[in-house]
Amino acid sequence: VRFRDRLVSTLRAVAPVLEVPGVLVGGSEVPNLLEVGAAATLVVSQDVDLVVPVGALEAVKAQLGRITRLAPSTEEPSVWLPRGDATELIEVNFIGMDPAIVDPIDTYELTDERLPLMVFGPLSLLAPGTVLEIDGVRIPLPRPAGLALEKLVTDRTGEKGDRDLLVVAGLLLTMSPEDLADMEVTYGRLPAEMRHQVRSNLSILSLLDARPHMPDPRPQRARVDALLRRLEQP
């Protein structure tokens, strides 16, 4: 089974949640979905993030009963795992977005018996973007600029950090001049510390090597250079 089919099947399985206004598919699968025909050749991870605005939690919980092919993990109920007869699906992570916070240090856990959420500050940089329709599944995506910045404002270290930066490499492949302008504007609104982190992470991305089955950052170096120059302007 191709990864693309696993990804789309998983999103079909959680389609009731994707119908809730404000819910977005986030994280590393977005570059995969933005490829032509959602080709999903830029496999970075084997899970998919559903971003839930904290204000939409009750509406999302009301839809959970319609999800039949995945079930919450016993250790971490915000992670939903494929049921025994749905092994072609991948894991789903429910994560929270609170527009009142943006700094990683403000990240908190929203306790809830049915669907507890880790609410990550930088997720509030996401803004609703394109809604894809793939094989009959409606997939709301964030605008690429916010997603790239969300990946870039957090301290990224080690293997997981590199993978997150390679998501940005994948996004740069598809970003239009309007997306880059959008990124510049949103970047300009960030506090100085977070702007510094963005530039620092872009420089790390520029010097990363290629990895199998992940977006190759090397052809993106010129784009990273141009982006850095735009962001470094006073």
Add this chain to the structure above:
Amino acid sequence: VKAIRARARVQRWSFRQRHLAHGAWERFRLALAHAERAFVVDEATAGALRAEGCAVDVAGCDLEPPRVIMWISAERAKELPSARELPLRLSADLLASTHLVLVPFTDQP
């Protein structure tokens, strides 16, 4: 949550230290990010380039030992007999080089 907040605190600390060693490292890395190609040269070649009027980029000055970084054109780089091109990765080879000449990106995408 504790781990995430701890990482964020470290990130803040790093930001405050940016004018010290940590900042020097980041300036060096940013210079490399702006380079399309990098060459390591010997001290004599670096001296000759300086005599030609090539300015030394301060991005390498605060490292220990200091790295001499100069920006030149791709054409000029080809003329340097001792120049050895290095891939622009954070490799041991590149980090150990004390005299680096960098070629900037010219065609902006």
